[in-house]
Amino acid sequence: MPLETDFVVETDRLTLSRVTPADAPFILEIVNSPGWLMYIGDRNVHTLEQAHFYMENAYFGKYRLQGFGMYLVRRKEDQAAMGLCGLVQREYLPGPDLGYAFLPGFGGKGYATEAAQGVLTYAREELKIPRLLAMTLPDNHASIRLLEKLGFRFNNTLQDPNTQEDLNLYKKELLS
Numbered sequence: 001m002p003l004e005t006d007f008v009v010e011t012d013r014l015t016l017s018r019v020t021p022a023d024a025p026f027i028l029e030i031v032n033s034p035g036w037l038m039y040i041g042d043r044n045v046h047t048l049e050q051a052h053f054y055m056e057n058a059y060f061g062k063y064r065l066q067g068f069g070m071y072l073v074r075r076k077e078d079q080a081a082m083g084l085c086g087l088v089q090r091e092y093l094p095g096p097d098l099g100y101a102f103l104p105g106f107g108g109k110g111y112a113t114e115a116a117q118g119v120l121t122y123a124r125e126e127l128k129i130p131r132l133l134a135m136t137l138p139d140n141h142a143s144i145r146l147l148e149k150l151g152f153r154f155n156n157t158l159q160d161p162n163t164q165e166d167l168n169l170y171k172k173e174l175l176s
């Protein structure tokens with residue numbers, strides 16, 4: 001249940017909330033960051049106008065249709081926008097998958113783990129999702145370590161129907 005502050009998830013150090021139109025400059029920055037381009041892919045978002053269009057399709061529409069999506073991660077102490085973490089329902093997967101991306105400079109401090117743990121709790125307790133999936137490129141070792149730390153287990157390899165890339169698919173049971 002969203003908190004009075006309109007956060008979807010709140011942890012000790014972080015808040016996760018729905019992306020809003022005011023977040024377009026951040027979205028423009030993150031989708032063009034080196035890690036995003038390497039492990040997620042170029043979304044051809046190079047202007048604020050393109051960022052708004054991307055946000056409508058990638059975030060706002062998902063919130064309306066699915067009731068969940070990717071959330072903006074902010075550090076409580078200074079409200080710095082650090083990354084995105086949330087749930088994505090892809091047409092070619094049988095359930096939602098956990099996704100995350102953080103700007104350079106916020107790695108190695110446990111923020112991704114904390115944000116993802118918050119999303120897992122939200123998915124289990126509020127959304128009542130029985131299991132989550134997660135995908136990563138086979139050479140994204142940091143992401144694989146994070147998924148394993150969160151209790152995800154390798155399930156199989158699949159080919160992304162959009163990019164034809166081979167991906168590792170992980171699964172975690174949330175409800176027994």
